[in-house]
Each structure stands twice: as C-alpha cells, then as structure tokens.
Amino acid sequence: MATTDARPTTRPSGALSVREGIARQYDYWLTVYKRTWRGGVANSFVTPLFYVLAMGVLLGGFIEGDPDRLEGATSYLAFIVPGLVAAHAMTIAVSETTYPVMGAIKWHKTFFAQLATPLAVRDLVNAFLCFVVFRIASACAVFMLVLAPFGVFETWWGPVLAWVSQVLVGSAFATLAFGFSARLKSEEGFGLLFRLGVLPLTLFSGAFFPIANLGPVLEWAARLTPLWHGVSLSRMLCLDTVDWSLAALNAGVLVLLCVVGWRWAVTGLDKRLEV
C-alpha cells in the first residue's frame, strides 16, 4: 500500500552493524539448512550431473572437438561444463529467491515476525542473500570437484577462479530476483520469470554453444545478458584462455549488478513490508 510517509535518512539508534544483523539470524538459517539440505542435494547436484552426462558426454560425442570453433575447448564436454555450472548458479539463485521470498512475505510472514525485533529490512535481505550465496557456492564447488577427473580443466587455479565467477553470477541473479519477488504480488509471475527469463538465458547465453553461431545481432544481444558475462568468465578461466581485459569487463558487470540488485532488493522489501 502506498503511504505518504517519509523514511528517516539517518542511521537509527540501536541499528545493528551489517555483521551483527547477519549473525543474529545465523541460527535461523542453520535450522533452515538442516531441514532442507537433502532436497538441495538432488536439485543442485544430481540434475546438473544429468545434463553433463546427456549433453556433455553423450551428445558431445557427436560434436567435433575443434578448439577454433569451441572458444578454445578441445572437446564439447570441456566447452559446456564451465557454462553449465554458471547457468546452474543462476538457476539456484533464482529458485532460492522467488518462492522462498514470497513465502516469507505472504504465506509464512517470517519477515513480519523478524521485523518486530531490532532487525531491519536491510538485515533480513543480507542474511537471506548470504544463505543463498552459501547454497550457490557449495553446489558449484561440489559440481566442479566432481568434474575435475573428467579432464576438462586446463590449470588448477583456473577452476578456482571460475568457481568465484560462478558464485558472482549467482549472487547477481539472487539480488535481482529477490528485488523482483519482493515487488511481485502473486506467484503467477514466477512462471513467466522462469519461462521468459531463466530458460532463454540458459539456452542462449553461450552455455551450450558459442554465441557466434547466433549471427551478429543476436550475438550482441547475448553479450548484454548477465549470464553471458558469467559464462564467458567461467569458461575463459577453466580453459586457460583468459583475455584479461574481457575478464575485467565481465567481472565488473557482475559486481555492478550485485550492487544494483542488492539495492533493488532492499528498497523492494522495504516498500512491500511497510504497513
């Protein structure tokens, strides 16, 4: 509901530091994690493994491993893995910040209960996103470790940095989707987000094929998507084909999206919970 009130701009007395605000919710998120990690394993690990087997190994068997046509990869599996993990980071991020955010607002009213304590909206968003980032980081780490024996990584340090880039792209999507969910009145909007947002991004942002195949116009459109920046960074690092100026651009865009997304999430939830 729109109100005519102005929020104070100064930091209120008794407001918690960022660290303290998150620390006070640690036990809550630990309990949530203990309850949900089993389901998370299936979603965040088994499903993408199927993709790797079906697309990377089996479908990839039909594709010639030409480094010139596969952005430097010597096999289709090596090409697809870094992009697949980045796309996977996005999927986890969006799943964890859509229905769960709406649930905390609309169904379980968790946020309302939490706001009756010294915690502020900013603290709720921070702790929530920390949990989501942890989920993304752990899922991607396990995934990358399992893939290591397949011989798809060129160096030892590349995949480590690639993992950081996957967490970064996941974080960017988590903040943006949180902001979207906080503003959404009905869960029907999530169907559109997944069908018209997540799915096309997964398919056309360079995870499954080089975006050069899209033709000049669509190729540039693909370059503008946040996921492409994550896929590009993750792939260059895994294949040891890093163009550092492009890598800086990719990382810069993702960091910027995290900052903008965080702001969007906080303002969205602040407005939504104001009664």
Add this chain to the structure above:
Amino acid sequence: MISARGLRKSFGDFEAVKGIDVDVRRGEAFGFLGPNGAGKSSTMRMIASVSPVSSGELRILGMDPATDGPAIRGRLGVCPQEDTLDNELNVFDNLYIYGRYFGIDRATCRDRAHELLEFAQITDKAKAKVESLSGGMKRRLTIARSLINSPDLLLLDEPTTGLDPQARHVLWDQLFRLKQAGVTLVITTHYMDEAEQLCDRLVVMDKGLIAAEGSPRELIDAHSTREVAELRFGVGEHEALADKVEDLGERVEVLPDRLLVYSDHGEEVVTAVLERGLHPIATLVRRSTLEDVFLRLTGRSLAD
C-alpha cells in the same frame, strides 16, 4: 511509556488514524477498543515502530520511532493479530531463534525458552511442529515468543480473536499474571468483555478517532445507565414498538433483534412494559457494559 499527540496514519488518500492523543503509564493495562477498521491495528503498528508515523508526535519509552526504531523494538514484545509463528520450526525453536534476533546469547535463550514453555503450559509440546498445535496453544506460543526479550512493554493486537471461550480464559489468566509481574500491556480488542476484564484504562476508537477515554467503570458510569432491559419482540416489530417504551428509561436503542431500554432499574422497566399490555418473547435485565458505551458513543454496535 507511550505518549502520542495528534497521531495520524494515512495510506494514500485513506486516513486510518485521524489525530489521536494517548498516554500509557508504566505498569498499567491499556486498551484500544473499537470495531474492525477503527484504526486500532494501524495505531499498534506505529507503536510497534514498524509503521512510520504520517504526522503528529509519538514517543515510545521516551524515544522517537522514526530515529530509534531498532532500540525501541528491542524493548517491546509484540503479539500480532495474525500468527506469524514459523510453521516449519518446532515449538522450542520458535522461541529460541526469535530470542537470537534480539542478540540474546544462546545459553540465556535456551533457559528463557524453557521458562516460557512452562509459562505458556506447552512444555510437553517443545519438540512438536507448530502446525500440530491448537489455536489456543499457538496464541500462547505467540505470547510466549513476544516475552523472550523480557520486554518493558507488551503489545497485544486482538489477542483472543478466534479462540474458544476456554482458551480465552486461559490466556486472560496469563495476561493477568504478566500484569501482576509489572509488565505494561497495551491491548486492542473488539470484545468488550475482554476490555473490561483486562484493562485498567482504555480508549474507545471509532473511524480513526478516540470517542472516549477512561477506566471501564468510568466509561460505563459516564455514558450509560446502571442497568439495561433487553426486550425481544417478533421480527420487524422493534422499530414500531420503540415509541411505546421510550418514556420508561433514559434512552432506548433499537437493534435489529431487540430493544435496549437504559435505566438504573431494569426490573421496573420490564414490569412496566408488561403492564402496558406488551408481550416481549424474551426479556433480560443486565448491567451496562462497554458495548452499551460504544453504542451510545457511535450509534453502532461493536460487531458492525
């Protein structure tokens, strides 16, 4: 504890609270009585420092909610109208985790949670899922949760709405005990019996304004007679018969299902009605309640 001057709350063009003055003193049980939509809950949310004041002045525990929100909330207990318990946590964790939000250390949180389970008489449900609790138990758990930080001021928004009579009495008993322990209570309710039972002082709210203020006794003395004779006639007859009994009391109210004749001597009214050859289907003489005060002040019953 609370001081409000010209307090207002608007949502766009709609003004839910239209300028009220309220003072709540330490250790008292203070009530906001009024029908749904009177502005009680909006007022409570401003006091709870989660909803910004649109205009006017509000001080809670000597602080300004606009600048000291977190500090105020740290010393409040809030029992909201709708249950906001975490259904996915068990009963004990609902208390324990909530305590952690206030920055209470883990050991103290655990001790306090056990004490409160006992207070709420749900110790045997400590490991149960919230979903399995009855409505009354959930309410008691919500109140227990609001006490986890040993608040100076406890806000209860419609604490017994939707509970059966027995559950209400258990809850009232607990609120009494809190009051005796010196906790300041602020209660909103649309149940007049609840307000009479629990409140030392109250304001009657209607359409965003305060219609009257005082102790339940003072309000009844000031705005109603000692007794009320309730006369029930056949359907649709009440309006027409009102004229015939008007002179028997200080005032007559016509309700859809009965006539209320206000007089200090209710039995005499009933006798006089029968002497006039009128034959009500049922009669009842009772003491005036806050419901009568509300009817007098607003021309509507609380259930409207």
